[in-house]
Amino acid sequence: xxxxxxxxxxxxxxxxxxxxxxxxxxxxxxxxxxxxxxxxxxxxxxxxxxxxxxxxxxxxxxxxxxxxxxxxxxxxxxxxxxxxxxxxxxxxxx
Numbered sequence: 777x778x779x780x781x782x783x784x785x786x787x788x789x790x791x792x793x794x795x796x797x798x799x800x801x802x803x804x805x806x807x808x809x810x811x812x813x814x815x816x817x818x819x820x821x822x823x824x825x826x827x828x829x830x831x832x833x834x835x836x837x838x839x840x841x842x843x844x845x846x847x848x849x850x851x852x853x854x855x856x857x858x859x860x861x862x863x864x865x866x867x868x869x870x
Contacts, residue, residue, distance in 0.1 A: 790820045793828040800828075 783805040790812050792799040801814060810822040 798830040
């Protein structure tokens with residue numbers, strides 16, 4: 777096996793699907809600031825999910841409405857003052 781190819785921050789992490797309120801714990805090196813107390817009473821890093829195998833229509837067999845419009849509005853609001861938006865508005869006025 778090759779040495780020094782694995783990340784050094786590989787640890788137990790809780791992934792929580794907020795659309796169906798399900799959570800599972802596995803190993804990951806994903807960065808997060810959130811924490812959660814797991815069933816064993818210990819605190820673990822938390823990764824928030826919108827869709828997992830517990831809520832995805834392919835795995836559940838049920839169609840479910842996902843709030844895509846809210847995410848689009850949130851994105852537009854976040855990047856409304858970016859340099860890319862200013863270039864578009866300047867080119868429209870010319």
